[in-house]
Amino acid sequence: MTVFFTSDTHFGHEAIIRHRGRPFASVEEMDETLIARWNRRVSPADTVFHLGDFTLKNAEVAEGYLRRLNGKIH
Numbered sequence: 001m002t003v004f005f006t007s008d009t010h011f012g013h014e015a016i017i018r019h020r021g022r023p024f025a026s027v028e029e030m031d032e033t034l035i036a037r038w039n040r041r042v043s044p045a046d047t048v049f050h051l052g053d054f055t056l057k058n059a060e061v062a063e064g065y066l067r068r069l070n071g072k073i074h
Helices: 015-019 027-041 059-067
Strands: 003-006 047-050
Touching: 015 027, 027 059
Parallel strands: 003 047
Antiparallel strands: none
């Protein structure tokens, strides 16, 4: 088991692409890329501490992202 710390994923936040110059054509492309990269690095047995700005969406949408990500996320 590995422990990871991360922050500022901003899932579903379209404006962050412009604000931070993220190299994506759409929020869907950004989300799918972030999820794929996360899951390549984090196993289901790993622990992840997400320190903030996970998403600006509501709790229901956030749960949808969490279900797709590997690891025990805090």
